[in-house]
Amino acid sequence: MAKSTTKEKGNGFLDVIVTILVALGVAFLLRTFVVGVYEVPSGSMLETIQEGDLLLGEKVSLNWESPKAGDIVTFDSPREPGTTLVKRVIAAGGQTVDLRDGNVYVDGVQLDESSYTLGKPSYSLSDQAGSAGITYPYTVPDGCIWVMGDNRTNSLDSRYFGAVRVSSVTSKILCIYWPISDVKGL
Structure with missing residues (x-):
């Protein structure tokens, strides 16, 4: 040896x-x-995503396709630089969003959101102090998306800060990976 x-x-x-x-x-x-890991700090996406859940998002597909309605995305907050928000895409550039009687309409068609909003009404937040003062119907500008939290009565989203630039989207959420009791694909 x-x-x-x-x-x-x-x-x-x-x-x-x-x-x-x-x-x-x-x-x-x-x-x-390629991937991003995010911790959810608030209840704006309840019941789909719980406060404290850890999420895995993918970044690669954003290079060739924009987020579409139904995607859950992360993006840089339009109001708080350095803060990442998690919301559901409701409409894309060129589409018209309307809020009537607590319901969301995109291009004149009422969305069936009962599976993720638990029937909570979707009202305008334009009257809240500091909001963007959105009036409806609202046409989403090209290059932007309209996002809303699933917890419609407790979410500051596009109803409050307006449309979000697609260029500020940082990932599409794939799944909740922690805690074990909440693990699921999104």
């Missing part, structure tokens, strides 16, 4: 360091360009 030399021990140590650096680099690239 051959004895290890100091040079061989040094190479083994260097191999470990290089492996760690490569792993950190790959993790950084994945988090920056």
Whole structure:
């Protein structure tokens, strides 16, 4: 059996360091360009997403397609720089959103949202202090999306801050991965 030399021990140590650096680099690239991990700080998406849930979002498809109605997305808050929000896409650029009698209409068709709003009414938030003063019907500008929280009576969303630029969308949510009791695809 051959004895290890100091040079061989040094190479083994260097191999470990290089492996760690490569792993950190790959993790950084994945988090920056492929997936995002998000913690939900509020109840604006109840009952679909619970406060404190951890979400996994993918970023890659945003390079060739815009978010569409029904997608749950993360985006940079139009009102609080550095804050990431999670909401459901209701309409895309060019579509008209209307709120009547607590219901949401897109291009004149009432949405069936009972599976995720639990029947909570969707009223305008234009009368709240600090809101964008949206009037309905509202046509979503090109390059933008209209987003709303599933917890319609407790969500500051496009009804409050207006349409969101597609360029500010950071990911499409794939699933809740923690806690185990809430794990599901979205």
